[in-house]
Amino acid sequence: MEELFNLTYKDEVEELKDQENFESLGDEKYLNHPDMEARLYWAFCRPNGSREEQIADTEPLVSIMAFNHSKLPALKRFQLLHKDVIIEDSLRVKIRNRTRMLFRSLTDDDFTELNQVLDLVPVFLPVAIDQLKVGRKWNDIVANEIEATKFIQKAKDYIDESFLEALYFKLQSFEEFDEKELKEYLEKIIGIKKLVHKIILDYYQKKAMEWIANSDLHILQKKGLEKLVGKLDY
Template sequence: MENLFNLNYKDEVEALKEEENFEALGDAKYINHHDKEARLYWAFCRPSGSHPHQIADSDPLVSIMAFNHSRLSALSRFEHLHPQVIENETLRKKIGNRTRMLFRDLTDNDFVELNQVLDLVPIFLPIAVNQLKYGRKWNDIDAHPIQASIFLRRSKIYHDDDFFQSFYQKLTDIEEFELSELKTFLIEISSMKHQIEPLVLNHFKERSLLWSKNSNLHILQRKGIEKLIEELDFR
C-alpha cells in the first residue's frame, strides 16, 4: 500500500476509528478533501466500501482506488468511474483484477446487467467473453433469452466452439421439466420470439423436440407440444 500513496493521514484516520460515527466523520472530512492523498487513503480504508462520489473523483488514481474497494454493483461502479481510466490502457490495467471479478459475476447471472455494463463500456467485451468461457460458475441462473440474444449479437467476432459451449450452458435447461413447465416455457418464448436470435430459438426447439421424443406422452399430448414448438418459427 505504501507504494500507492504516502500515509500522512493514517494517524488521523486511526484516531477517528474511536468514534461511533467513524465513517460519517471520515466522509465529511476526506471525500472532498483538497489533498488527493487524503482522498486516496480514505477510498482505501472506508469501512463499508467506497462511496460513489469517491469513484467519481476528479483524480483517476482516487477513482481507481475507490472502484477497486467498492461494494457497489458493477453497473454503478462503471457509471461513476473516471473516463480516463476507461480510455487509458495503462490505467485500465490498474482495475484489471477487479474488472475480471465483476464480469465473472455478470456472466454468471441473467445477462441483464451484463448488457447494461457493456452498453456503457464496450471496451471490456473481450473480458466478458473470456469470463463466460473460462470463469468459474457459482450459480445456476439462466440468461434471459432476449438478453442472451443481445450478448450473442455483440460478441459475434468472438464466436468459437468454446464460446458456444459456454453460451448454451447459460440457456434454460428443459431436460427435467414437467409437461406443464415445458408448455409454459414454450408459450413464454414464443411471445418474445421476434426479439430472440434464431440460434437461440433453434436451440430451444431442438431441446424441446428431444424432450418430447424421450417422454412417455400420449400421442395427443405429444402433438400439443409439437404445435407449441412450431410456434417458435418466425412467421
C-alpha cells in the same frame, strides 16, 4: 498503489480508528480533502466501502481506488468511474482484477445488467466473454432470452464452440419440466421469437425435441408438442 500513500495520512487515519464514529469522521475530513493523497488513502481504507463521490473523484487514481473498494453494483461503478480510466490502457489495467470479478457476477445473472454495462463500456466485452466461459457459476439464474440475444449480437465476432457451450448453460433447461411446463415455456418463447436470436431458438428446438423423444407421452400428445416446437422456426 499503496506505495502512493502519504504516511502522514496513514497515521492520521490510524488515530481516528479508535473513535466510535470513525467512518463519519473520516468522511468529514477526507472526502473533499484538497490533497489527492488524502482522498486516495481514505478511498482505500473506508470501512464500509467507498462512496459514490469517491468513485467520481476528479483524480483517476482516487477514482480507481474507490472503484476497486466499492460495494456498489457494477453498472453504478462504471457510470461513476473517471473516463480516463476507460480510455487509457495504463489506467484501465489497475481495475483489471475487480473488473473480472464484476463481470463474473454479471454473466452469472440474467444478462440485463451485463448488457447495460457493455453499452456503457464496450471495451470490456472480451472480459465478459471470458467470464461467461470460465467464470465460476454461483447460482442457477437463467439468462433472459431477449437480453441473451443482445449479448450474442455484441459478441458476434467472438462466437465459437466454447462460447456456445457457455451460453447454452445459461439458457433454460427442459430436463425437469413436465408436459405442461414445457408447453407453457415454448408458448412464451414463440410469443417473443422475433426478438430472440436464431442460436437460442435452434437450441430450444433441439432440446424440446429431445424431451419429447424421451417422454412417455401418447403419440398424439407428442405430435401436438412437436407441432408447437415447429413454431420456433426462425
